[in-house]
Amino acid sequence: MALPLRDARRLAEIIATFTRFGGGWLLERGGLSPGPARGDEDLTPARLRQALEALGPVFVKLGQILSTRRDLIDAPWADALSHLRARVTPLPWSEMEARAETALGRPWREVFSAITPEPIGSASIGQVYAAKLLDGTDVVIKITRPDQEERIQADLRLLEYAAARAAALSPGVARYQPAAMVRELARAIRAEFDLTEEAENTEEMAANLAGFPKVRVPKLWRAYSSRDLMVQERIFGTPPSDAEALAAAGLDGPTLAAVGAEAFMHSLLVERVFHADPHPGNLFALPGNQMAFIDFGMVGRLTTARQRELMAFLKAIVTADPKAFAKLLLRWSGADNIHTPPASLEAAAGRFIARHSRRGLDLSRAITDIMEMVREENLALPPDLVLLFKAMATADGTMKLLDPSFDSITAAKPFVARDLLALPKPEELAARFSDFAGAAAAFGEEAPDLLRAGLARLSEGRLRAEVTLAGGGDLARALEQAARRIAGGLVLAALLLTMGPVLAKAGPLVAGLPLGSWLGILGLIGGVWHISRRWKL
Template identity: 25%
Template sequence: MKIRNSSNKKIFARFNEILQIFRKYGFSYLLGQTTIKRYNPFRSSDLDDIKKGLANDIPERLRLMFQDLGTTYIKLGQLLSTRPDIVGRRIANELSKLQDNNPSVGYDEIQNTIETELHDSIPNLFKSFSKKPIATASIGQVHEGILPTGEKVAIKIQKADIEETIDTDLTIMKFIAEKADKYINSLKIYNLPGIIEEFERSIKKEIDYNQELMNMKHLAYDFKNDNTIHIPNVYPKYCSKKVITMEYIDGVKLADVFESDDPKFDKKLIADRGVKSYFKQIFINGFFHADPHPGNIFILDDNVVCFIDEGMMGLLDKEFKENLAELMILFTDNNVDNLIDQLMYMDILTEKIDIKNLKRDLNDMFSRYYGAELGQVKGAMNDLINLMTKYQVKLPNEFVLMARGIAIVEDIGQNLDPSFDVVPILQPIARKIITKKYSPKKLASSFKTNMFAFEHMIKVLPKRINKIFYKIEEGEIKINLELNNLNRITNKISLALIISALLIGSSYVMSIDKGPMIEDMPILGFIGFVVSLVLGVFTVLKYMGND
């Protein structure tokens, strides 16, 4: 993108406004001391100016600047507040204070949006509709209403032109990020273009209320058989990209429950239900609320926990869930060596990391939390992320969202019940997942899943071998081969082939649901896996130990 050649006057005007606000808060060294007419703001990298970024008040000035820049930058700041591994703990904590609120817009604008999006008049759509909003934020506002069928609902309406404003800001953000990454060496480690790309995906989902509708339906389905957790009902007929209509929640905000002495609130029970449900979202379902702060949780009758505002959700695939469960067990057991191995297996750490010093730092960290209570374990999680920042490790976004969510629900548990300990809840869930991962039935399922890959490999193997031999003959590949103990090598290969054949054959047998069964598995298939396991262990002990 080249702003100087653009004919879009709105982008020019907004860009100039951003320049002025950057200067107002003392960040002009990032953009230079120029105007758009002679624009080359990134040519200066004066060391004294860069050192200004180390000032003690930079986190506060950054927060105030984002607040002044408006909706898009407030949302960017809120995203960065969840990424202490990128911006550091001090800046992340300060940006978490950003207030996502704006003055409400008039009823005429709201009426026009609803009637345009839902293709009917408000009197026809709703039995009653409150003209005064019950809540307002930078992107939208919420009004109360009643459907023709009598259900009391909350209607969230997106403010007019907000999508155009966000698109304009994103265009400028990308330009600034690209130039800053190119010309300011001290900012290269942050990968600003990558941050803006991640932010664009996030905010595009947030302004698409159809996405939130699907999130609510998904989360409700996950808890359909749990009457202790409630997700508001949604009414798709009254929803669109810019309007979402959901059940009106007549409950008490969790933040108010903290201060309440009303005996109807069983705080220990609420803490247990809330934390268990959140771990279920992460480790069992792999679909979790990314912002479970007390304002997004209501308590209903009989201490039912209700999650609202499902605009931002985290999603974990099956493999990541299983790896994460193993990681959390190692983390809560203070098992440093295996923790490092697991992080490397998950491709979070690489061989470029100074493993020796990282191990030393991890041991120092865990020594401070030996025998820790709930709040201190949360501190250990924060310290782990700080260590990753120190070693310039880029953590997966979902990992950081998960860590932040766990920290929030730990705080909730402690506010409700000071004696509440999250570890006895977390460990059994994680161990159950690990046990299931290595069960014969799961292993058989895994082999069945990979059967097509095995088949394709076997089909293409002869062609690839012929291709390799052809290249050797043509002199394109040279091999220096020294064979020692040929018989021993042949025995190893033979035994490996036998084990592979047993595993593949057993996987086929596992797909048959007839004949003698044990634990819903065919006996022949089960025996095949057991024999394969014994032979595999024998191979490792006999040969590997002698190498």
């Protein structure tokens, strides 16, 4: 209990709050309560939501994440948690002003001609103010609150401890990787405390979307920005949720949805860095049917492997391939055998594909169905995938405000088709060949030793065997030679598979085909002739 006692006062507040709302037994299961602790009433979905709101930003965000995990909790609980909102009273400007000047390292009037003292946005982590630079440029200033960090860090330490305890006490809980879930939560919240990270995210997204003339990302003033303060361009626009204002401004909803969706899909499927919270308050419609993305405090990042899996997910829906979809769910769940899905899972995948591939896709409904399928099949999803699904569903909902007929799969099809037709990049080819060749070479080097060891154990055991090859020589030498030939063949095959598509298009055209294709055909004929001579076919 060393870690919880470190934050004893905060732990006592958490226990008292959960007990008051009937949820003390949850803390008991997480190892945070010394014994049964129950309130006067039983815990209900609504009372759990109230308890989390009373405990502040960390527990609110935890509840919001859990609301997307219908693979973990029943629908009534998920529905209640989806309405969680952080209730934080804004701090007066007199307190925030001192923090701003400390972060700037000078009086604010040396940088700004005016700052509106009433915040235009307030959250648990920080507050946002409208301001003007000395040259009259409209900007917004985000300032972190000075009163939350100590408590938030204590909450994260306690949740990390509780997740580890719960996983240790229950193998069933461990399957869902609670520690990884809390790490994702902690990473997101700690990133929000460091506005330097948000500034870097904003600049990265601006660079990634530079090729989209109808997409805007706010300009930053890095000279004035620091860990506790960030200054960026103020963009005036119309929120996607205000249909009357969009119509009055002469803006076209379907065009705006297409612009926003293409930018989001490009970030997700090409750049592998995406806005993790693209709700209507973080997007603005601008004159000329342009879209602005703001607030990059939460940014998701995909590994190359996860990007390929996401593309496989979209391909399975686009091509209506339930078996591929079932295999992907098994891979995400860390199953040992992903090549032979259980009949029940393949049937469920078939129903999912039939439901969601024949008409405009409601991504929020589809993700809910995936979560329920995973739960029914006793599988589990990694926490980072849940953040990705949440961002995709949020973007889908925002685009549907602009265009009720919007379909995420239709928006993704060009990227899927491009991926199907695209040749691997040279650097990807080199990386794949290097990995495969290294593994094959290691196999070739290790195979003789492994074979010798196996033969030695065989000779020392109860079963003894003596094999004489027709051409002479012992078995170990023959197998060693065969292993080296196999390794060489694997390396050659890897080279042909990776470089073949590139070489086939190389060189001038000869009788309608590139010279590289002719050389490949001649090589194939020569190889067949050599094998037939060698094996006397």
